[in-house]
Amino acid sequence: MSVTAPAPAASADRPSEPVTTPGRRPRAWRAHLTVALVALAMAGYVTHGLWADPYTHVLADNVGDQAFFEWLMGYGYYTVTHGADPFFTDLLNAPLGVNLAANTSITVYTVLMTPVTHLAGPQISFVTVLTLNLAGSAFAWYLFLRRWLVGNAGAAAVAGLFCGFAPGFISHANGHLNWTAGWVAPVVVWQVLKLREEGRWLRNGLTLGVLLAVGFSIAAEGLFYTALASGIFLVVWSCAEAVRQEARAALGTVLRALAVTAVVAGALLAYPLYMHFAGPQTFSGTGFNQKFFAEDLASYLSFPSRSLAAMAGLHKDLAPNATEETSFFGVPMIVLMIAGYLLLRRRVAPGRRATLRAVGVVGVVFVVLSWGPRLFINKHMYHFPLPYAALQHLPLFNSALPVRLSLVVVGVFGILLALLLDELLSRRIKLGTLHTALSAAVVVSLLPLVPLPLRVQHRSPEPAFIANGTWKRYVTDGGTISALPFALNVTADGQRWQAYTLARGGEHFRIPAGYFLGPQVAGEAGKKRQGQIGAPPRATDWLFLRAAWWNYVIQLNNADRAQARADFEYWGVDAVFLPAEITGSDHQTLSRDAVLATAIDLLGPPERVDDVLVWRIRRGLDPVDR
Template identity: 35%
Template sequence: MSGPVLVGQEADADSAADGRPGPTRAGRGRRLAWDLGAALGYVAAAVAITLPLWTDLRGRMLAALGGADNALFEWFLAHSAHSVTSWENPLYTHTMNTPDGVNMMGNTSVLGLGIPLTPITLAFGPMVTFKILLIFAIAGTAWAYYFVFSRHLVTNRAAALLGGAFCGFAPGMISQSVGSHLQMATQFLVPFIVWRVMRLREPGRAVRNGVVLGLLITYQVFIGEEVLLLTAFTCGVLVLSYIAMRPREAFAVWRPFLGGLGVAAGVALVLLAYPLWFQFLGPQRYHGLPFDPERYYADLASYTAYARESWFGSAATADGLARNVTEENTFYGWPLVILVPLAVVVLWRSSLAARLAGIAIAVFFVLSLGTEIMINGQDSHLNGPWALLRLIPPFDLTMSTRLSLVLIPLIGLVLALFADRLWSRPAPRPVRWRPVAVAARVLGTLALVVALAPIAPTTLATTETPPLPAFFTSGTWREHLPAGTTIVPAPVPYSGAMDGAHWLANTRMGFETPGGYFIIPTPDGQGAQFSSTPRPLSNLLRMVNRTGKVPKITELDRQAALDDLRYWNAGLIVLAPDRHNGPALQAALTELFGPPERVQDVVLWRVARG
């Protein structure tokens, strides 16, 4: 089999690749209708599960982890728009974590999404842009897989529609969406990257295929490097499996494949040279991760359970089986866990694509279990192969639970191939076999319904956005902030209180603030940490925000707070008094700096200069 198709493609959909006539005008019309219908259907489904966000565009946000990541990504999107309009370097910013700044290439800043959507951010604000991108992440990923499946792997478009829907709406993808992880949920490029990798084996097209693949890789870096790494792992397993299964065919195409791969690597390295230099050698670079990735693994029992955002799931069924709500990547339930290997067995003899997918599913399933295999929260005292693999960079910085996300498109492919076998027009059969074929179709379709219905996503949980004071939306802050100084939000922004980031993102990044929620280097430069390096004033306000209690303020506390304000070059301290524990925060700041001023709907303290 040759042509521009995925390894192991044995369907007849890509007729042009085999030298057969392409579709007729009527066929192209039907295909376009299916494509548009698929896009509309996926978008409608994505809107349905995020509906609370759309009924109150600026008043609701995703609730996972208190909305911290939602606020973070809104700030990322605002930064992208600000870098475009101000002609500043998008790879770095000092609007937060002043005076040190943040290396945006070292964070999940989704520049590849935020920069193109700058007009929307400027017109409607980052809250609206985020919601649009959330829909695009879910529906766009589903449609991209549908497109590749329908063109290159199956002949039945309904089967491709099913496979695409699974790839976009599977529990793991919904979990990443719930966590506002746009860099993980937005995978519309992944099926095209894998497809272009497989096309590298075409003779005589090494340069063209390599350039296209290199451009796709480059763009994916600016959406999410971790997804690109997972895609590379997947392609490696698929290619090695193909070589093992069909060594003669693989040997026949090694020259164009390696040539095209070299061209792709060259194109990507040239285009990414400066961004990658900035990420690893630029200001505010860091080493390692601010957490131990070994703590993030897939519990074996989670595969047969249901996620809290699934129809048959709940918090009670999911608690204890995943690190948190944003990493419920493996919750498929018993019916699907049984159906997938059975489908692989049914397709094994006739479909190389199914064999390759089945092998890759087994590999990544085992690796996702981490170094020590846990079953229902209990240590099985068995070590998984990840214990050895994670000793090799870059596996040492990879969370094994994220490897389970690779299973989603592989299972989606198996489901599409299985449905294609069920629903495609069969070859002529003797009359006595027709009832058997009809029964097989009915039972197979019923099995798909039983396996997939329980994991259909529910409406995503939302919460209220932080207050957005008129003091900021009206621009009044400009009249009170001395030139060249910063605003210190109370509390200083961290993952548990992102009010300041919310204010900043929705004022077109008009001022600078200390604190924030991102990854930056530790004070010694040898490690990584979430949020800014703690200082006395930020620690005090964080404690008051968490407990609602004001500690005894001493003269040493006042002196330390003044030192912090000088370090941050502060001009104003601003508090929205109606926020959670606002009265306690106001009392603490009054003890430190004296009575505040009331300006519109905030209270503020002016910082004396000199």
């Protein structure tokens, strides 16, 4: 059977042993169960720092994204119980609101996790989904490779675990519930390969349409990459002389199935797609510079920061940040993949060779595109344009980050690794020097990439003022309240505390600002505004942010207070409060004293309520200079 070929075919060479012969089913199920348990154990090991204390531990390398996804969990419960719009909310970024369809709303996850969110909190929902994403990705790749590629369960298991726990996905485990859903790719591709089954075009088209809708909800950008990679593969594979007739015979069935897929996916995604591209508070781009969120060429030859190799001091700091180490395969793995590809091409039948060629083309295309519009080598930028420069302004590409395209290379390497291991474990490469050398190369390539647990740090616990509902005495019905400093990716406490309130049900409050992607204040006439991180900044939230981050306190005057009155009126804020501690990012200590001094100078003395300091805004701001 050809690697990821559209269906079983007479021209395609089969795996070394049958996958589903009746006599082998008990053994197959034992293998499945073993791989599932190993994958779950590895995922628990990687995330154990959060499980140790999910309520006061946070991912040190990405406090903001964890807060955002915890907020989505809380909002998911609110959506289900209040019938709210899952793709737009005015609870964040008051009074403008946030387009959740243009963000990563993971709606399917938030709805499925509503019982856990309500009973145990968004913190538990977050770490549960993160753990199951990692384990499920490895297991899905194992099943995919076992079904479509190799007959040896050990080869599929090792390659599947590599795909699920590859450096790029461990890196994204720092807060990205969308990108750790690596299972979306093998599940969608699996169904794509079934489209050519005779007599089943309607069922297969329906199934793929539903899968695309689910995938869009969970990982829209990843789904786009999967579709792009599948298209490139199928075009290259179909053009190979060995399978051209086979591909031509299947074309009609595939087109009928794709028509059904388009209708089903279009119906399910009509509203979210409208919201994503034309809804309120939508934007162009992502708020991140594509030029710098691109792969450094040297990163492919380097080792990731959360790996055994890094413990030996072999890590290189070449990624845009700790959550974007999306390649970092290391020299041994790159050498193994190139040598393994050349070896396999010499040994396989024509049908399999056509598949290998298509897989190789996909790998090369995505490696080159991941370099972005300009080439970086060891952090030095060369100014000649690369192929991505011609794509970066096109729809969809303008909302993607090139650095993440290298995650497709994980799947390509997983396929090559499975094929190579199948040759070794099935002894088709006979025992001897070559067998020993390749076996050693596999160990040397994989061992340095064994992941380390994610880094965690302490975060400020939910104050009793919020947990006990005392805040209700200070906020009008459906009103707005904010922690100081205002919520942002680097000061996310207020946003996650709002999430916990939403998850408990009952009354809720709005907050100004927040961590999300939204449009800039102004844009060119007739054009969609560019995206940015968070709300358009105003003078007053900046006043508190720089006090917290840089311990920066200034002597305020009447102009500052007049601006604050205007800002608070714009946000509709009823009250602000200062908790006992402020969570920083990457173990950073933020200055509560500077925030307190700024707040007293601006608003006067606070009330001590439960475990926080509270300022009632309506009486806190007066026109007299203090």
